[in-house]
Amino acid sequence: MQNKSMRENAFYNTIKQICTGLFPIITIPYTTRILGAENYGRVNFCISIISYFVLFAGLGIATYATRQSAILKNNKKDLDKFTSQLFTTHIIMSIIALLLLFFLLLICKGLYQYRILLMVQSFMIVFNIFNIEWIYSAFEDYKYTTICTIIVQIISLIFLFTFVREPSDYIIYSIIYVISYSGMYLLSFFNVKKYTRVKITKHPNAIKHILPMLILFSNELMVTIYVNSDITLLGILSNDENVGIYSVAVKAYTVFKRMFGAVIVVMLPRLSYYYIYDKKGKYNELLRKAFNCIILLIFPVSIGMLFISDELMLLLGGKAYLVGSNSLRVLSIALIFSTIANFYATSVMLPSKQEKKLLLITVVSAVVNIGLNLIFIPKLGFLATALTTMIAEIIVAILSSLYSKKIFVPKIKLNFLIDILIGIVAIIIICLFIEQFEFNYILKLILKVFLSVLMYATVLLIRKNEIAINILKKKK
Structure with a gap:
């Protein structure tokens, strides 16, 4: 197996996810002010609907392919055959998804006013056919996809500031959104020949792949439901303005969530390999190190996010x-549980092929999330959507950890937890101190973030935290 540096992989994928997250962070202050909460809410409401069709067309292919191609990567003939079969399957499912979307527009009168937006965003389904990032993941090549992402985001930014100038330009904004979403897929697709040959095949062998993909698809569907149903139901039970306001909070939350997800997802190909060929050795060692790093970082980030919610x-x-x-404050607490849940799902349950159990977990959380949204959105508005998201994330985190305990049980030393606690207390004191001054909100944001990071790092070094010391040694 080709052993590229896990730190390098995590670095590039984190940069990629940060760039993907920074795009909305940079554009939101502009688009929310230009388009207004109502038009911005319309766009995000339609995106929440299209996401279900993108997911349906994907049929769980990406997650399934990432795991399987990591195993087949050393056999080019089998990999070429496997890749072409999944590519053909994706084309077929995308055609079906487009037909279902057009049928929905015909029968659902409530969506008629959004028809132009939905037609524009339907190209996300088409371009998603070329999403074969899983090949790059299997070969642990995150550098190329990161470069492509940066190029596409820069082009999208130029288009945005050039063509979106007034509230009526929300259709143009949707077109630019599609470009930012899909551009990287096209660039990476035409470079994938260095690893495998992708072509349409007359024999997609769907029966062989369909069962594991359906299980993964069902799981991804449930995840999408409890993530996107908030905005969808908020748009149905409330109004576009509330969707716009909540969407801003979700975008900020998503940036931090992606940063941690980027580190976790790069481990899937290697963990899948280790689980098969070296289950009790490197697999458990990598899990232990990764979990400790995540715990060390997620708590200060979550608490810091809570204290900068107004400024954000x-x-x-x-x-x-x-x-x-x-709503953003509630989501900042949800971030802890969503990251832990993501770790167990991606790093433990998927490599050990526990898709059925993972599906059960997400079904339970999705049902709870939708039920609570239907009850509380009419009463609490977008605050209810944040609370139900947090509850869903807590359920997933608890259940996934319970199902994973036979394979991995984290062992965290007391001193390690004390390091984190002292660091968090220091962050809280700094943020509360800065709140006493009548600074501009941008200055407050900068001071809170900079001083919190500095203080937390200082606490870890003074306490001689093992992970912090190792990072410092590697930097030197």
């Missing part, structure tokens, strides 16, 4: 969106 909402949307700060 002002930065991203302005005063009109400040009412969404409490």
